[in-house]
Amino acid sequence: MAILITGGCGYIGSHTCIEMIKAGYDIVVIDNYYNSKPEALKRTRELAGKDFPFYECDIRDAEGLKKIFAAHNIEAVIHFAGLKAVGESVSKPLEYFDNNVGGTVTLCEVMRDCGCKRMIFSSSATVYGMKNPSPLNETMEIGGVTNPYGRTKWMVEQVLDDLCYSDPEWSAVKLRYFNPIGAHESGRIGEDPNGIPNNLMPYVSQVAVGKLQQLAVFGDDYDTHDGTGVRDFIHVVDLARGHVKAVAYALAHTGCEAINLGTGHGYSVLDLVKAFEKVNGVKVPYRIAPRREGDIAVCYSDPSKAAKLLGWEAELGLEDMCRDSWRWQSGNPKGYDA
16 A cells, blocks of 8 residues: 655655654655756655655646556645745636646545545645634634635635545545745755745745845735744644544545644744744844735634544744755755756
């Protein structure tokens, strides 16, 4: 029996592959390399200390997926594969709905036809929208999302809800991520975004390594302790371990569950910058820029459901996240392209 990991060469996917193997699971990985690189696969195999099957396959390719399921005894799927840039989703909404929603429907159809009805879905705290107060918990109404990327996550959650309702043999765990940062402690794998980073930590680390001139801090007049936005940053390794726990839960239960993966603590943009400078002994020049449309002042999780259902909680702190991010970036200033 094996676990299929879609998008397994990506940032979160590669770390999850390592943690799954460490936990004793056999894995099969697919990726189409849209947001990832073959070097990440090579290094993941090295760090895992064990080989595993890999297929270059798009989740919209039903025939390709069927061949993979026929070749392996797949008992559950961890589904990372998806487009994930908010700004790009605004300019390319059809591509995002086609890949993220249409691709997931295709994947679920193949899973159903092959008798595999266990899904762990890579969702996002984005689904909580703009109006819910932090700490965000899973009983809150979701929706009211402000961009196509977030709407695709919301729509896939609805698909999984309806699927589990229609067929009681299904199990779906919808993991709502907050802000994953950090890297593997070896510094061999980490976040390697294409072009100008959309997320804060790779932007910070690329400024620190000299690849970018300065960090733009979007807004310093929010109602927070230093005026900058507050977010729930979680170490990517903690996040990966959450998927290991979610697989065990999905294999033992049926039905659909939404579960936050966050630390339950909020740190501001400048908190993160100062922590990064302190633990790594480097400077991060920054400038204050206007607020971005759609940003909110405070967003952090209530992670108590993950503790109750999965027996999981975050173990690594902000300084660990900053230290590991810098070890990756300083050792790989051009990312995997080096």
